[in-house]
Amino acid sequence: MATERLRPIEDEAWRGFLLAHDRIWRSIEAGLAPLGVSMAEYSVLALLGEAGPKGMRMSDLAERRLMSTGGFTRLADRLERRGLIERQRSVVDGRGFNATLTSQGRALLRKAWSQHHRDLRTLFFDRLDDDDLRRLAEIWGRLSAHGQ
Amino acid sequence: MATERLRPIEDEAWRGFLLAHDRIWRSIEAGLAPLGVSMAEYSVLALLGEAGPKGMRMSDLAERRLMSTGGFTRLADRLERRGLIERQRSVVDGRGFNATLTSQGRALLRKAWSQHHRDLRTLFFDRLDDDDLRRLAEIWGRLSAHGQ
DNA sequence: TGTAGTTAGCTGCACAGACAACTAACTACG
DNA sequence: CGTAGTTAGTTGTCTGTGCAGCTAACTACA
Numbered sequence: 001m002a003t004e005r006l007r008p009i010e011d012e013a014w015r016g017f018l019l020a021h022d023r024i025w026r027s028i029e030a031g032l033a034p035l036g037v038s039m040a041e042y043s044v045l046a047l048l049g050e051a052g053p054k055g056m057r058m059s060d061l062a063e064r065r066l067m068s069t070g071g072f073t074r075l076a077d078r079l080e081r082r083g084l085i086e087r088q089r090s091v092v093d094g095r096g097f098n099a100t101l102t103s104q105g106r107a108l109l110r111k112a113w114s115q116h117h118r119d120l121r122t123l124f125f126d127r128l129d130d131d132d133l134r135r136l137a138e139i140w141g142r143l144s145a146h147g148q
Numbered sequence: 149m150a151t152e153r154l155r156p157i158e159d160e161a162w163r164g165f166l167l168a169h170d171r172i173w174r175s176i177e178a179g180l181a182p183l184g185v186s187m188a189e190y191s192v193l194a195l196l197g198e199a200g201p202k203g204m205r206m207s208d209l210a211e212r213r214l215m216s217t218g219g220f221t222r223l224a225d226r227l228e229r230r231g232l233i234e235r236q237r238s239v240v241d242g243r244g245f246n247a248t249l250t251s252q253g254r255a256l257l258r259k260a261w262s263q264h265h266r267d268l269r270t271l272f273f274d275r276l277d278d279d280d281l282r283r284l285a286e287i288w289g290r291l292s293a294h295g296q
Numbered sequence: 297t298g299t300a301g302t303t304a305g306c307t308g309c310a311c312a313g314a315c316a317a318c319t320a321a322c323t324a325c326g
Numbered sequence: 327c328g329t330a331g332t333t334a335g336t337t338g339t340c341t342g343t344g345c346a347g348c349t350a351a352c353t354a355c356a
Contacts (some may be wrong), residue, residue, distance in 0.1 A: 006265070010273055013281040016288025021169045022214055023292060040342085059304060066170055071343045073306055078342095095304040095351045117154070125158055127290045133161040135283055140164025142275045144171060188312080207334060219313040221336055226312095243321045243334040 024123050031119040035112050040065065040075060042116060045109040048085060048101045055100035057090065084108060172271050179267040183260050188213065188223060190264060193257040196233060196249045203248030205238065232256060 006014070029039050037045070047064055048056060062072035076099060079085045084105035090096035101109065128136075154162070177187050185193070195212055196204060210220035224247060227233040232253035238244035249257065276284075 006268075009278060009281045009285060012285040012288075013276070014268065014272060016285055016292075017169070020288045020291045021165070038342085057304085062305095068344055069305060070307080070345070074342070077306095090304095093304080093352070097305075120154075120162065124162060124291065127293070128161070128287065130157060132283075132287055133157045135280075136287070137157060137160040137164055139276065139280055139284070140161075140168045143168045143272065144164075145275070186312085205334085210335095216314055217335060218315070218337080222313070225336095238334095241322070241334080245335070 027123055028116060028119050031115050032112055035108065035115060037108065037112050040067075041079060042109075042112050044075065044079060044099075045084065045101065045105055045112065048099060049106065049109050049113070051100075053100065055088075055098045058087070058097045058099060061099060079105070175271055176264060176267050179263050180260055183256065183263060185256065185260050188215075189227060190257075190260050192223065192227060192247075193232065193249065193253055193260065196247060197254065197257045197261070199248075201248065203236075203246045206235070206245050206247060209247060227253070 025039070032039065032042055043065060044061060047061060058072065058076060059069060061076070062069045065072060065075075067075070076085065076087065080087060083102055085099050086102055087097040087099050090098050125133075173187070180187065180190055191213060192209060195209060206220065206224060207217060209224070210217045213220060213223075215223070224233065224235065228235060231250055233247050234250055235245045235247050238246050273281075
């Protein structure tokens with residue numbers, strides 16, 4: 001309970017983290033918006049793009065996206081309704097579904113990917129050198145480490 | 149259009165950023181949840197706490213919170229309905245309202261603040277030394293710089 | 297093999313927030 | 327002073343997501 005005030009440098013590092021994330025996230029969303037995809041939607045297409053023709057299980061997609069399975073069902077519904085992905089009942093597990101990109105989905109992914117990377121460059125990578133990137137990666141590792 | 153693949157270190161720095169933010173954000177929300185406040189609600193209380201008895205304008209709060217004024221009206225409604233803040237018509241500008249903490253709000257802020265800082269310590273500050281913090285602050289600065 | 301427990305995904309409901317349209321109040325300029 | 331334009335805040339509507347509860351399918355163990 002004896003939590004004492006943050007020191008200025010702590011405050012700056014923390015507030016900056018939140019602010020930078022917010023700013024960059026919004027910018028990237030705004031870049032994708034003209035293509036009609038949100039970050040959430042884009043990232044599903046990207047995951048399926050990486051997965052190739054065998055696709056991915058719904059639950060794995062939900063987990064990678066860090067969202068609830070309920071929420072992900074709706075997200076997949078939207079993508080399927082727009083003809084960007086397809087769901088097939090899994091052969092090995094009758095409860096599950098396998099999602100794959102349609103060719104339309106693949107086409108949109110290409111455009112979105114290119115936009116996304118362009119924005120990422122100007123917002124993030126152009127402003128950081130390799131030393132920064134290594135340091136960041138190392139810091140993320142420490143922040144995610146299990147114990148304290 | 150010649151956007152080439154991300155290098156591994158870029159990928160790691162970027163993905164780690166998103167992941168770390170998500171993880172920490174959720175943990176802090178979870179810490180506040182038993183007190184019945186979300187991060188959004190807490191941060192309004194915190195802003196009003198800093199502002200002192202003179203309070204803050206609705207629009208300034210919305211801006212600091214990086215949310216739409218429409219959305220902020222609802223957020224303020226919730227806090228007011230729970231007796232945590234009060235709105236008074238501004239004396240100097242008849243269109244505006246000034247929000248201030250009630251004593252109930254101040255009491256809740258104290259508890260939430262302490263919880264928030266405890267979590268922030270174990271999730272963030274305990275894992276980073278001053279050199280990390282300085283480096284982060286510097287990086288956030290570069291990421292928010294206007295031009296490229 | 298049958299039964300108990302678990303898992304995958306879907307659905308109903310609730311809620312936070314965005315956006316656009318609106319009203320009331322302010323400002324500037326002829 | 328009056329009129330045109332701007333600003334502060336609210337409201338209606340919509341969308342995305344979480345959670346709890348559900349069904350169907352799987353697994354393990356007696």
